[in-house]
Amino acid sequence: MPYFDAASSAPLHPVARQALLASLDEGWADPARLYREGRRAALLLDAARETAAEAVGCRPDELVFTSSGTRAVHSAVSGSLAGRRRVGRHLVLSAVEHSSVLHSAAALEAAGGSSTEVPVDRTGAVDPAAYGRALRPDTALACLQSANHEVGTVQPVAEVAEICAGAGVPLLVDAAQSLGWGPVPGRWSLLAASAHKWGGPAGVGLLAVRKGVRFASQGPVDERESGRAAGFENIPAIVAAAASLRAVRAEAAAEDARLRALVDRVRAAVAALVPDVEVTGDPVRRLPHLVTFSCLYVDGETLLHELDRAGFSVSSGSSCTSSTLTPSHVLKAMGVLTEGNIRVSLPAGTPEGDVDAFLGVLPGVVAEVRERLGAPAPAAPSSAPRASLVVDALGRRCPMPVIELAKVIGEVPVGGTVTVLSDDEAARLDIPAWCAMREQEYVGEEPADRGSAYVVRRLV
Amino acid sequence: MPYFDAASSAPLHPVARQALLASLDEGWADPARLYREGRRAALLLDAARETAAEAVGCRPDELVFTSSGTRAVHSAVSGSLAGRRRVGRHLVLSAVEHSSVLHSAAALEAAGGSSTEVPVDRTGAVDPAAYGRALRPDTALACLQSANHEVGTVQPVAEVAEICAGAGVPLLVDAAQSLGWGPVPGRWSLLAASAHKWGGPAGVGLLAVRKGVRFASQGPVDERESGRAAGFENIPAIVAAAASLRAVRAEAAAEDARLRALVDRVRAAVAALVPDVEVTGDPVRRLPHLVTFSCLYVDGETLLHELDRAGFSVSSGSSCTSSTLTPSHVLKAMGVLTEGNIRVSLPAGTPEGDVDAFLGVLPGVVAEVRERLGAPAPAAPSSAPRASLVVDALGRRCPMPVIELAKVIGEVPVGGTVTVLSDDEAARLDIPAWCAMREQEYVGEEPADRGSAYVVRRLV
Structure with missing residues (x-):
């Protein structure tokens, strides 16, 4: 039963599972305590921090573990804004950020600050020059994802980081979708990520804050994780998250090439086999494992159900699959079709045969849904046309x-x-x-x- | 190697371990998704919520899972204060609350609100009448722990809840130390707890908010867990937390009686065998597994180290064991000795022999530390006394x-x-x-x- 929604959550990597089991007996105590169980837990936590910092490309003392990627983003935004309150209360972000960033911007606006959304082109990418023009003297923080979670387009992070560095504005990179594939390039200031996207367990996020970046944690004081992530550390899960990050990185180059070819096959086959379809996102500057397309005259929810019945788990940005009945803000910002939208994101290790099976089933499923909805066949002109x-x-x-x-x-x-x-x-x-x-x-x-x-x- | 610091974190209960392993393969997907992996995860989450709600004594839709007990407290306080902002910005709490409550009160004061700390008697308990007198017309929230984490004294929660209900003030109970032993009695409004205190995994807290309690979640919007706990749910850990809560509750009556007798033995033996010692906390209205005492003329850090060397893991509220060099606020509020302080909290299943071994070692360790520090022997009066x-x-x-x-x-x-x-x-x-x-x-x-x-x- 192929699961093609790795961008939402990836199944636990075998290394994560192994590391989790091994540290359940060693990592349950309070790492702040002086006795042996505490010292053992602290050693595990330190080692995990070293591993994760190496994968991120920062110093261990720049990195803390949070309880989720969402929490990492929330803390990164609120801490940076508070740290630079004297500069101003303006935030710059792209129009296609993850909801955790968008909601942080909304919270800022509700509290009297302001934000500017930088638009994207039809592939979903921001233009670095346009991004730079959105920076203002009172801009406290800029946010840009490393790659888009819905269409896979890679953002020009290194270029934007240079522009932000030149303007003296810290850049927060939401690296949730890409960190398993490689480090984020360029002179970023803060970075957030989420372990369950790379096959680590749920309950672990990363927040890196470069030395020298002004940062003032918000919310009640808590001494754990340098005061940047309140609550008792979940050390077995942290150990598993770090171990699986190292493991997926070791496999990343080979798996990138393999999945990239499979996604190219999907892009070509969908365009060829499904009439009235729009394949979205940048065909080249993209995540290796993710492709999104939209089918005219199809209802996304029915399409998801039919694919699920056929054994394929995918997601959709169509309005009918959203609890608010609004289409994906990403597709909207790109100006592409939102109806009949399907995102396919392949977990590492996806066999070629599963992808071919999906391509074998998809055209028939789309045709069937269209037929049920009474979608138009190419029509002959009416005998008495009206103006x-x-x-x-x-x-x-x-x-x-x-x-x-x-x-x-x-x-x-x-x-x-x-x-x-x-x-x-x-x-x-x-x-x-x-x-x-x-x-x-x-x-x-x-x-x-x-x-x-x-x-x-x-x-x- | 006996571990006697269950009040800090308990080792994973075998049922928690089993449940965690079983749900790693079933609970990793996003429970908000419509495909089978998502539906399976949602079913696990729903079942865990039912189990936890039953143990708490609330409706499943009143309970959310947070990433820690600390987060549950932070959210409970900030959400209640915001929900009742029109009433006022005054908070009532006891002087011996957990740091997560104290720090929430400090955050309120930093934001322009105010708080009143209700003092405790020498056993560590609040007087319900005094608690009632601290309530004001502008009191938005009252907080009281179910039992103290440092000395084990059980608070008169049901009486205080009645008084609060009478005054129309919601009461938040921090039940972190007691929930594994039984439900919190009385008409409380909100309840917070932490799974790793009852042998569940780290990374799971509980927040119950009774229907009808005004509550407005703070921080950026996030749709998960009724908007009360941001971030992707850690379902395997949640399943394990709920399963182990049910398991420890099934064993609670028998284990309560057994550990209570062992702690009585410790209380009597310490007073008899160690000179110049003060055994603190209520001897009867107390948690079954926890006892704290302080030894004159002893430095707590050295005592911890020597006990660790002898194979016993305990904690201390002495100033020398704190990173801020201030003694425990709990001991301070009680007005008892803080030097040479030791907390012994027995995990469920602690064998009698381990406790006897501890009592065999303790007097010698204390005597040795005293000798090293030059503590006084009962002195003969000097020949020429000065006034x-x-x-x-x-x-x-x-x-x-x-x-x-x-x-x-x-x-x-x-x-x-x-x-x-x-x-x-x-x-x-x-x-x-x-x-x-x-x-x-x-x-x-x-x-x-x-x-x-x-x-x-x-x-x-």
């Missing part, structure tokens, strides 16, 4: 507004317009994306009594 | 000021005084405590050029 048409898709959710649009576009003459009335959040993204894919003209959005009216002009 | 004496103990640390005092008290006549000059923080507590133990009069403390002058009048 314009209005489609009422109010109350209908993604992908129905786009399906209704596609069904009737052939009924207006070239030059004629179709207006889609929709109150679905995804339509705002997916109707322009459909136009781009279909080479039709997206005229624009107009207010309507309910929802919005999206106007499309037929060009072909 | 008053000044002892310069400046720059000398606990237990030296008390040793110097004891050495010369025989040199002044009954009615004469000894003035001890000391700049050691522990002297402020230990000189009055020595007077109480020795039936001498503690006259008081006077400012001096350096440190303080502590005046003692010889009565016997």
